[in-house]
Amino acid sequence: MANFQALFLDIDGTILQPDDTMQESTKTAVKLMKEKGLEIFLATGRPLHEIADIGEILKINSFIGYNGALAIYDGQDIVKSPMDPNLVDLYIxxxxxxxxxxxxxxxxxxxxxxxxxEVTKQFCKKFHLRSNKQYTEDEKANILGITVMNLNEEDIHLYEGFPEIHLSQVNIEGFRHSYDVISDKVNKGMAISTVLKRLNIDAKNAIAFGDGMNDKEMLSVVGEGFAMGNAHEKLFAYAKHTTTSVSDSGIYNGLKTLGLKEE
Structure with a gap:
């Protein structure tokens, strides 16, 4: 492969298939990239305390979570950007x-x-959210990310009527009524830019794979951005490449086009 130094991978719809399983080709691709010395990050909208098992399977210990509000490299916080407590109050x-x-x-x-x-219970089950509590106002300064569920399209504007905020639809069948809250200043792309600067890696030497609209900034900031074949239809405009679907070795096939070769 060319002089690639970093790889950023979304989880749902990119690493994990609709049935929450992971293809062997994905595990192989990650293993080969690690052997070639690439820094590998899981980059997700999910909370990091809920994805340790995925990191263990892939032997990855660097993460970007909460759609970019928290980035950890080898156990060290690189980015930590809580949401405005006033915005949290308004959303409640x-x-x-x-x-x-x-x-x-x-x-x-x-x-x-x-x-x-029931909507909340189904969402928590699908995304394996286990450490759950009732929201209380004393937590509003600790919020790193929000997902809005059971939301009708005609009401999206109510949540987007604030500076530098937009919603990103969850690209999972059965949960398209759910939207992640994304800040123009706090997103996967901004976190990746900070990480690359800290690691002294040029963006042209970074690769990313994603499938949802919360991945658009991520795919835009790296040199080689891949939209999965199952990606949200609007995401393709932000990706340099399109690969096969998550259920058809999308990560492996995408890396292969960049020169991935098994020794």
Whole structure:
């Protein structure tokens, strides 16, 4: 391969298939990249305290979580950007008025605005959210990310009516009523730029794979950005490359086009 030094991988729809399994080709691709000396990060909207098992399987211990609000390299925090507590207050109010449900993520647990709702229970089951508590106002300064659930398209503007904030639809079948809250200043792309600067790696020597609209900044900042074949239809415009789907060796096949070869 060329002088690639870093690889950033989304999880749901990129590493994990719809049934939450991981293809052997994905494990092989990650192993080969590690052997070639690349720094590898899992880059996800998920809370980091819920993905340790995926890191262990792939032997990855560097992460970008909460859609870029927290980045960890070999156990050291590189980025930590909590959300504005005033924005959290407003979202809690809007959700109550519109009967939406929120998952609010901290560095150690997940806070649920309505733990008893079926939508919340299904979301937590799908994304393996186990460390859950009822949201209380005293936690508002600790929030690193938010997902809005049970949201109708006509109400999206209520959450986007604030400077430098937009929503990103969850690209998982059955959960398209769910949207991650993304900041223009706190996202996967911004976190990756900070990580690359800290590691003294030129962006042209970085690779990223993703499938959701929360990956658009990530795919845009690296030299080689890949949209999975199963990606959200609007994501392809932000990717330099398109690869096969998560269920058809998408990561392996994408890296192969860049010169991945098994010894």
């Amino acid at each position: 109010k809007i959700a109550a008025e519109k009967n939406n449900e929120l998952v609010l993520y901290t560095s150690s647990h997940n806070l649920l605005s309505n733990p008893d709702s």
